[in-house]
Amino acid sequence: MVREKGSATVFSSLVLLVAVGFYIYARASQTDLSHDRYALTARFISANGLHVGADVQLAGVPVGRVTAIVLDPVMAMANVHFTVDRALSLPADSGVTIGSATMTSDDSLMIRPGTAKARMAPGTVIANAQEAVSLEQQVSNYIFGNGGLSSGSAP
Known part of the structure; x- marks a missing residue:
């Protein structure tokens, strides 16, 4: 039972991390980060x-x-x-x-x-x-x- 909760937590954290990474990538591609x-x-x-x-x-x-x-x-x-x-x-x-x-x-x-x-x-x-x-x-x-x-x- 504890093992199932642990793997669910790890999987949920991984999904959240991928979503945050995609959000950062999307925002960076839509904004002008260069100063030239x-x-x-x-x-x-x-x-x-x-x-x-x-x-x-x-x-x-x-x-x-x-x-x-x-x-x-x-x-x-x-x-x-x-x-x-x-x-x-x-x-x-x-x-x-x-x-x-x-x-x-x-x-x-x-x-x-x-x-x-x-x-x-x-x-x-x-x-x-x-x-x-x-x-x-x-x-x-x-x-x-x-x-x-x-x-x-x-x-």
Whole structure:
């Protein structure tokens, strides 16, 4: 009887230890533990599909993480706070969009680099932001629109 209680205690402790380890891992993967990043903010009409902890990507490569999404009650816009690697020097006219590389992947914040000589300073608010286009809207544009072809194209 004592042996059964002892093994149950050991097993329960092991399960609890694994759960705590997983929790620590999950929290560490969702927070930015490195100090070699700087903060930026983007303003969107809608941040639908984006979540805190999402990747920030440039050319398909993760270069940062979304740290907060808050509503600006005065402007009725979503302010997306994110960090990018300090080694990354973005042109001042860079833009951002919400999207995903594939239909099955999570949405991420994608940076579209600009061409300006001036660089973004930490804390810059990016106004050149485009919301994600839903799959339904993309299919509708393709069926009823020109499918992304220029008007001068011939089939």
